[in-house]
Amino acid sequence: MTVPPGRRERKKAATRQRIADTALRLFLERGYDAVGIRDVAAEADVAVTTLFSHFASKEALVFERDEDFEQRLTQAVTGRAPHEPLIPALREEILALVRHCTADSAAPVWRMIDGSPALRKYEESVRLRHAETLAAAIAGDPEPPVSATASRAIARFVIDAYALAREAADPEGAVDEVFPMIEAAWEVTRASRRA
Amino acid sequence: MTVPPGRRERKKAATRQRIADTALRLFLERGYDAVGIRDVAAEADVAVTTLFSHFASKEALVFERDEDFEQRLTQAVTGRAPHEPLIPALREEILALVRHCTADSAAPVWRMIDGSPALRKYEESVRLRHAETLAAAIAGDPEPPVSATASRAIARFVIDAYALAREAADPEGAVDEVFPMIEAAWEVTRASRRA
DNA sequence: GACCGTAGCACTAACAGTTAGCTTTTTGAA
DNA sequence: TTCAAAAAGCTAACTGTTAGTGCTACGGTC
Numbered sequence: 001m002t003v004p005p006g007r008r009e010r011k012k013a014a015t016r017q018r019i020a021d022t023a024l025r026l027f028l029e030r031g032y033d034a035v036g037i038r039d040v041a042a043e044a045d046v047a048v049t050t051l052f053s054h055f056a057s058k059e060a061l062v063f064e065r066d067e068d069f070e071q072r073l074t075q076a077v078t079g080r081a082p083h084e085p086l087i088p089a090l091r092e093e094i095l096a097l098v099r100h101c102t103a104d105s106a107a108p109v110w111r112m113i114d115g116s117p118a119l120r121k122y123e124e125s126v127r128l129r130h131a132e133t134l135a136a137a138i139a140g141d142p143e144p145p146v147s148a149t150a151s152r153a154i155a156r157f158v159i160d161a162y163a164l165a166r167e168a169a170d171p172e173g174a175v176d177e178v179f180p181m182i183e184a185a186w187e188v189t190r191a192s193r194r195a
Numbered sequence: 196m197t198v199p200p201g202r203r204e205r206k207k208a209a210t211r212q213r214i215a216d217t218a219l220r221l222f223l224e225r226g227y228d229a230v231g232i233r234d235v236a237a238e239a240d241v242a243v244t245t246l247f248s249h250f251a252s253k254e255a256l257v258f259e260r261d262e263d264f265e266q267r268l269t270q271a272v273t274g275r276a277p278h279e280p281l282i283p284a285l286r287e288e289i290l291a292l293v294r295h296c297t298a299d300s301a302a303p304v305w306r307m308i309d310g311s312p313a314l315r316k317y318e319e320s321v322r323l324r325h326a327e328t329l330a331a332a333i334a335g336d337p338e339p340p341v342s343a344t345a346s347r348a349i350a351r352f353v354i355d356a357y358a359l360a361r362e363a364a365d366p367e368g369a370v371d372e373v374f375p376m377i378e379a380a381w382e383v384t385r386a387s388r389r390a
Numbered sequence: 391g392a393c394c395g396t397a398g399c400a401c402t403a404a405c406a407g408t409t410a411g412c413t414t415t416t417t418g419a420a
Numbered sequence: 421t422t423c424a425a426a427a428a429g430c431t432a433a434c435t436g437t438t439a440g441t442g443c444t445a446c447g448g449t450c
Contacts, residue, residue: 008446012398037436047400049438058436121320128319149363153373156355157380164347178348180387181380185352188379203417203426210428232407242429244409253407 016054019044023061028108032062032116059122062113069097070130073158077137086144087186090158091179098165098175110166131159150189157182211249214239218256223303227257227311254317257308264292265325268353272332281339282381285353286374293360293370305361326354345384352377 022044026035037058041048055061076093077086101110113119135155139148146154161178168174217239221230232253236243250256271288272281296305308314330350334343341349356373363369 006447008397011446015398036434048436049401050399052437053398121316124319124323125316147372149359149369149372150376152359153352153355153376156359157352160348160351160355164344164351168344174344177342177344181345181348181383184379184383185376188376192375201418206416207427231405243407244430245428247408248427 020064074137215259269332326350
């Protein structure tokens, strides 16, 4: 019983990381569309099939860490202090995530994403998944019980806020503008429940 | 100068329609994944390149009429009576569209879409475009002036409502539940503008 | 320490969507 | 009739992705 995950899993993770790093480097050097899967595989010194055993698609190479995003969102819901209101907690988390991805160091990557229709499309589908996960977290939260539809709606609104902020000229300002709207929408679901 | 759209354009439209009809028929008969582009082209008696000159992708064959959707939404905004409030107008239009696509006659098509990840993903990207178009219509409406961010947020919320309703067990009930939330979000933008 | 089942990886070859390059037909107008 | 442009066609490729198959190294067990 190895507390540090066994050598096999470490090797696997290393291979995965090597592929992701190589891919990102090549994409940034030559442009996403100009780099083929075969190029990435060759440069990372793995077979094409190996690459696809670690990543479901070419786009997934770019959004390698998207599960962190998902985790942080659900954590913001399920891990908040008792009686701490939901929407402000989500607001803080989204704000942190927006700051994170509009940081200068991340700029080239996001410029690449914005420049590729395939990547933008993929990002949307990733966000849809995040919205579903977030909806499940909200629906499962005992604090204020809400209907399935309402929690899915709020979840989508929150993800929308993130998407809008990322594209806005003033990302933090966009969060400040959209979240009061979400707060109001949220209040409606609570009001109808009290009635 | 032919006032009735010339023969050339009619023929082109006819070819386009023949391709779309053939594609949909084959997809429903054999399943979306089991039908290749070459099958559709052969059955419609056109070259593959011709097919792609009419449709940008295989998925686009299924969402052939999606511009109607877009048109109806912008029409609901720009074509409403003076002083008619925005959100109820959008609510009515979304309700009509939801009814339209949950009608029995359309059921097989939507079942096919729900059964194919590629189609679901494509539908999301189509919706994103619709949200952008709707946002532009809202932002361009003189009646209640709103910021670019607020109009984009509302537009996304409205599209979200449609998406949620389409997937919900009780589509019309979902519209009834989500639109009050949107209305509240909308009021926030108006309140901050009056302040 | 030897043994074995499994997981990771490799290789080839192919499939399917999509596009480029170029030719032929059809159309609308001079 | 003649001509330019649009539409349609054909061939051949490129690119992401997968199936099939086998080899190798690891991890747990006796």
